[in-house]
Amino acid sequence: MKIPLATIPILNKKVKFPVTPHIPGGLTTAAQLRLIADIADKYNGSLKIVGNTITIIGLNLVDGEKAMTELGCQGESFIAKQVRAVNFCPGKPDCPRALQDSTALGLALDKEFFGQELPSKLRIGVSGCPNCCIEPFVKDIGMYGTAKGYTLAVGGNSGFSAQIATTVAENVPADEIASIVNSILIYFRQHGKNKERLGQVIERLGWDHFSQETLPEEYRKK
Incomplete structure (x- = not known):
């Protein structure tokens, strides 16, 4: 107890x-x-x-x-091995530079994944355009909007072993992002070691292995 x-x-x-x-x-x-x-x-x-x-x-x-x-609400944790709060910029229609509605997608991802248990903490970032105001390239799962959909990058973090995320998919429709994120989290649970960040897992097992397990072939970066 x-x-x-x-x-x-x-x-x-x-x-x-x-x-x-x-x-x-x-x-x-x-x-x-x-x-x-x-x-x-x-x-x-x-x-x-x-x-x-x-x-x-x-x-x-x-x-x-x-x-x-x-x-009367959920609390944040700064130490839990969980999906942390999803970061996102205002996006369309509130930002003149935005190419996608990052607020709608960010809220949907937060609602579905916030607080899920993982081998280590995991941060998600959604930017409405390539300006990347919320810094998706230092998130474990980051994405930015383009006219054709979202470009997806994974494996970044700004922790003790900081690293830049690698672009793995392009032109992903907003309504398919959650499914891909879910596949990535399943992969992380299956293969991640205790306190190992997502990028470290991918580098240990190989980017081809990660892509084949998590990303629809039509969106994989060539």
Whole structure:
């Protein structure tokens, strides 16, 4: 049986609990922002903008767990071996440079895959055009929109062993991206070692093996 951390006295005194609500794509409402601010005030926390969300910092474990419950939403984790929050830019029709609706695709991917367990953390990024404002080439799975669909790159990360993603597929329709991402996650679960990033798995087993297992032939980069 898992013991709640807040019941361990020494941890509750020494450990701070960063309360980070999951806000898909950073798309929030005034009401949600007011709630976050009210809860921060209630427990004497401070607010910090982190990526696409807002973290309440400075809380002990007991208050942190209470605050997370009162927020009434999923929480982010900065240590879990899971699919992390999907990053995406505004895309069409909100950005004049956008060639694809990256918000719609990003929200769909976040809804389907956020929180799924994996051998290591995995980040997904969706950009609406080749400007790549959300930096898809340093994501485990990144993509950017073109007039003909999405260009897909995999294996990037900005961690201790930073590396640039490799382009593996082109002209992928938006409605087929989720299926390909699902195939990649299955591949990662089947072949990944504990704490091994996706790019490291692919390099160990070979790019041809990865492509044959995960990518429809008609979209593979020639």
